[in-house]
Amino acid sequence: MIEKLPFLAWPRRQTLTTLIFHRVLPAVDPLRPGEPDPARFERLMSFLAENFAVLPLPEAVERLARGALPRRACCITFDDGYADNLTVALPILEKYRLPATVFVATGYLDGGRMFNDAVIDAIARTRGNALDLRELDLGVHPLGTVEAKLAAISALLDRIKFSPPALRDEQVSAIVAATACGPLAADIMLTTAQLKELAGRGVEIGGHTVSHAILTALDDGEAFAEITQGKRRLEAIIGRPVSSFAYPNGKPGRDYAPRHVPMAQAAGFARAVSTAHGVGTAGCDIFQLPRFTPWGRAPLAWATRLQRNARGG
Numbered sequence: 001m002i003e004k005l006p007f008l009a010w011p012r013r014q015t016l017t018t019l020i021f022h023r024v025l026p027a028v029d030p031l032r033p034g035e036p037d038p039a040r041f042e043r044l045m046s047f048l049a050e051n052f053a054v055l056p057l058p059e060a061v062e063r064l065a066r067g068a069l070p071r072r073a074c075c076i077t078f079d080d081g082y083a084d085n086l087t088v089a090l091p092i093l094e095k096y097r098l099p100a101t102v103f104v105a106t107g108y109l110d111g112g113r114m115f116n117d118a119v120i121d122a123i124a125r126t127r128g129n130a131l132d133l134r135e136l137d138l139g140v141h142p143l144g145t146v147e148a149k150l151a152a153i154s155a156l157l158d159r160i161k162f163s164p165p166a167l168r169d170e171q172v173s174a175i176v177a178a179t180a181c182g183p184l185a186a187d188i189m190l191t192t193a194q195l196k197e198l199a200g201r202g203v204e205i206g207g208h209t210v211s212h213a214i215l216t217a218l219d220d221g222e223a224f225a226e227i228t229q230g231k232r233r234l235e236a237i238i239g240r241p242v243s244s245f246a247y248p249n250g251k252p253g254r255d256y257a258p259r260h261v262p263m264a265q266a267a268g269f270a271r272a273v274s275t276a277h278g279v280g281t282a283g284c285d286i287f288q289l290p291r292f293t294p295w296g297r298a299p300l301a302w303a304t305r306l307q308r309n310a311r312g313g
C-alpha cells in the first residue's frame, strides 16, 4: 500500500494532469525500457488512486471549463491502440477503479504494427552481431549487447521517423528483411473484438487518425481525411460517438500545426490532447490539452515530477 504524500507545493489554481502511456508489457522488455511492466504500472496506479482525483477525460474537461475540478485532478490515457491495454492494463485499472481513455490509430487494428514496433522487434529477434544497412544509406549498427541494440533502434527510428509514409514503409520492410528475423508477431495491436471489449468495459475510445500520420507532413485534405476517417471507423466498431482526439506524436508546432486544431473541431471532436508537457488550467485550449508522464520507479520521484510539471517548471 502506498501512503498518501503531502504535495505541499501543489498549485492552488485548477490543474488537470493528463498522463500518457502507450503499452503495459506483460513482462520487462530490455529493448522497451520506457514501457512499464505490470508491477511498475500497478505501483503507479495505486499511487494515483491514493493521491489524485482520477476522472474520465470528458468529465474532467467539462469540469475544468466550469471551474469545478477537484484538487489534483488527473486523467489516464493510452496512445495508439495496443492489445496489452486490454489484456494487461485494464485489469489493474479495474482493480483501482480508475477510468481511462485509449486513443486508437485505426489502420493498425487486427494484425497491424506501427513502424517503431517493427524496427524494435526485428532488432530484438536478429541473431547477427551487426546490421549492415549501407545499401539503404542507414549505416552499420553493432548489435552485440542490449545497449548496442538500444542505440541501433534509437538511431534508426530517428532516421526514419519523419520520412514520408511510403518511404518509411519501404525503409521498415528493408530493415526487417536485412535482419532476417522471420515474420513478426501480428498480435501487438488491438483487434476489433478487443476494441469493442475495451469500450464495453467502460474505457473511453478516442481518435488518433487512421495511419498515425504526422499531420504537418500531409496536405490539408489528407490531414482532415485522416482525422475524420479514424473517428468514423471507431464509431462504427464501438457503436457510440467518439469525442476525444489525440494528435499523432503530438508535439505542437512540429507534429501538428495551428491549422489542425480547427480540423479536429470540424471533424466533430469535443476535445483534443497534445504531448506538450504541463497541465490543463482555467481558460486553456481544450483542443490542445497538455499531457505528461513521470518517469522512474519510485512514487516519491513521481510525486516530485508531477508537482514540478503542475507548477510549470
Ligand SMILES: [Zn+2]
Pocket: 079, 080, 208, 212, 248, 249
Ligand atoms: Zn501515437
